[in-house]
Amino acid sequence: DSGVTQTPKHLITATGQRVTLRCSPRSGDLSVYWYQQSLDQGLQFLIQYYNGEERAKGNILERFSAQQFPDLHSELNLSSLELGDSALYFCASSSGLAGGENEQFFGPGTRLTVL
Amino acid sequence: GNSVTQMEGPVTLSEEAFLTINCTYTATGYPSLFWYVQYPGEGLQLLLKATKADDKGSNKGFEATYRKETTSFHLEKGSVQVSDSAVYFCALRKDQLTFGKGTKLSVIP
Numbered sequence: 259d260s261g262v263t264q265t266p267k268h269l270i271t272a273t274g275q276r277v278t279l280r281c282s283p284r285s286g287d288l289s290v291y292w293y294q295q296s297l298d299q300g301l302q303f304l305i306q307y308y309n310g311e312e313r314a315k316g317n318i319l320e321r322f323s324a325q326q327f328p329d330l331h332s333e334l335n336l337s338s339l340e341l342g343d344s345a346l347y348f349c350a351s352s353s354g355l356a357g358g359e360n361e362q363f364f365g366p367g368t369r370l371t372v373l
Numbered sequence: 374g375n376s377v378t379q380m381e382g383p384v385t386l387s388e389e390a391f392l393t394i395n396c397t398y399t400a401t402g403y404p405s406l407f408w409y410v411q412y413p414g415e416g417l418q419l420l421l422k423a424t425k426a427d428d429k430g431s432n433k434g435f436e437a438t439y440r441k442e443t444t445s446f447h448l449e450k451g452s453v454q455v456s457d458s459a460v461y462f463c464a465l466r467k468d469q470l471t472f473g474k475g476t477k478l479s480v481i482p
Contacts (some may be wrong), residue, residue: 259414291470300475
């Protein structure tokens with residue numbers, strides 16, 4: 259158990275819909291990262307938040323957005339869903355910023371299926 | 374940009390066989406290098422890491438050496454067990470983590 263929790267575990271929805279994925283980082287960790295794992299693209303970094311502020315963006319679509327709340331939990335919002343958005347979405351947390359020697363701890367993931 | 378290439382799977386080995394999973398990278402400067410493991414139904418776990426050239430990372434019998442001259446970080450284990458069956462990801466970090474596609478390892482008794 260990494261200490262990072264993600265809800266829900268599974269999500270099934272239809273094209274065009276909007277969903278919210280939730281992540282609670284390890285106690286004391288200030289950084290939260292979101293990743294997408296799909297069969298064709300592999301594991302890709304989406305976005306990072308540090309202490310409530312966006313720190314870095316990766317291959318995140320404009321239809322996707324995220325935020326980190328004062329209690330440090332984070333939500334990833336996916337809208338206008340397409341079939342190709344079906345993937346496993348991971349959250350990770352670390353104590354500091356990405357450039358330091360801070361190990362990222364991964365949650366168990368949310369499996370999103372878009373029908 | 375940064376990229377990681379690792380050998381395609383799946384890899385199937387008998388218990389106690391020798392394991393090598395090749396990984397090469399492209400990056401500017403000197404990134405930190407990692408191997409992560411993903412067991413079925415779980416998130417990624419850090420297996421080992423190396424932060425500078427010629428460093429050797431090791432954990433649970435797995436080893437990998439940071440080779441700057443060949444831009445490689447191959448994962449090895451002398452004797453695999455059934456419990457090592459998982460997907461292994463090579464990754465580099467320059468600010469953010471960049472992952473390879475993953476290699477699925479199945480170890481049969």
